[in-house]
Amino acid sequence: MTTLLNVTLTPDQRDLLEVIAAPWLARGEWPLWANVQHHFDMRGEDADAIFHSLPRVGTQTPFGAGYGFTLPMRAPVDGKDRVRLTVAASLVVPKVRPVGEQFVQALQHMIHLYTSRPMHFDQVPTIILRSEELEEALPDLPVWFFDVLPDLLSNEPTIITGGVHTSRRAWEREVTRSVLQYRRVQSVEGYIEKTCEIVVAAAAQYGPAIAVAATVAAEPERSPYIDAGLLAELETAAATNRWKVHKLIALCQGLNDAYIAENPYACAAMIRSILDHIPPVFGHTDFKHVAAQHVFSMKRNDKTHAQRLAAFKDIADDVMHRPIGHTTPRISMDDLPEPIRLNAILNEVVIVMPKSAPPTT
Missing domain, CATH: 1.20.120 (Four Helix Bundle (Hemerythrin (Met), subunit A))
Structure with a gap:
């Protein structure tokens, strides 16, 4: 099965992910692309080329049926755009690993909310995940994580949620049936493997799935030259x-x-x-x-x-x-x-x- 597990990154690719992660882990804010570019400009390297060389499963087109270590962005990336990691980055960036583990705990709580919902035969109840209730259910997680969880949920391609912020710290997200795909997931690796399986299956509906090389030395299929x-x-x-x-x-x-x-x-x-x-x-x-x-x-x-x-x-x-x-x-x-x-x-x-x-x- 095509997967991001066991993919070997180059030192430049790994460094790029770490540069993106640093301000997010420090302040909860994703960096502007121009600042990431500057980091690599000072070393005489092309951040855009490194970004677009990162492996993905499924399709290579932005916002399609694909998944990678970053949220996809069409070339050329605007310097004022913010670039984001996905939960998959916790596989290859040690400092992000705890976030991936915390995300899986939150996902398991969402699954529990959905499966324990009351049974109605004349209406479909709306299941809501509230920040304050999640903090009570998972008291061992850091406060910072609850602030960034809505953004993480929005970036993962196979979990469908929608919601609102009522204040900086308070938010609500609808829990949908999409979380049931992860009922048997107990680890970060399990979550990422299942996500790869889902997006590859979705990509196959529109054309042949693009295989991600197990190492960077393998030759990937080519995506179109002009977007x-x-x-x-x-x-x-x-x-x-x-x-x-x-x-x-x-x-x-x-x-x-x-x-x-x-x-x-x-x-x-x-x-x-x-x-x-x-x-x-x-x-x-x-x-x-x-x-x-x-x-x-x-x-x-x-x-x-x-x-x-x-x-x-x-x-x-x-x-x-x-x-x-x-x-x-x-x-x-x-x-x-x-x-x-x-x-x-x-x-x-x-x-x-x-x-x-x-x-x-």
Whole structure:
């Protein structure tokens, strides 16, 4: 069964989870992504690449039928967004382990509430978990845990709860039948294994489940190069102005097909075509001018992405224009730019498109 148990993380991946956990454990607040980036910037490392390399079970798309050590976030992650861990992180971050164990205790109490509810034949009772009652039922748990439990429940994909805060410390959550899936769970490992089983089964309803490697050395299946949600945003943005994105969408879809099929030549050609196609949105005729002169919304990060993509033009030219000869051409999927770079630029297209207009002919 596909699972997060026994997954081997790289030192950078483990460090990323620890950096995210630190302010949450200290103050009960998830960190802003820009601050996490800064930690890795000082070491000359790419936090975005590390974040998106973390293993997941089920689907790789954000907010789909998947589960990992963090809550999924679509690339590029905005610096003002807060990044969150899931209970699964307690498997691999020792300081988070007690939180995972406390979560399982709270879940067992929720199951007890639901299974001991009164039996009615003419109505369905609503079972409510209240913070003050939970503190009485589990007096050995730290006060801090009761403050963060609603947020944890909201981030776990297979437990359906809804509720309200009546004050900073007082809250109510509805306990639904979804908790019964965990009736036999007695440990953090049991909870995570069961959650992985549920999300993989859910992912199979929409397509083949994506297997998570037992170690980082194994080769995972590829997800689309261009995020599907981003393509939808492009179409929505174009609907309210004069820019026509039909060709751009077709090129992006062709790139996704080639990327999943692992055809590096077609991918390189598609990327080059997209970079040649979009400069007019920015008021330029060549992408190298976009990379050099455009003021991006995320100035430092996105400008770096644009400059790397502009430099990729030499490789794309080699792919498209080198004639047949006596030597075997050498290009692989590893020669392509990281997907986060082109996704960031296309996100900027979505931002800029309503503010600019196509040239008159």
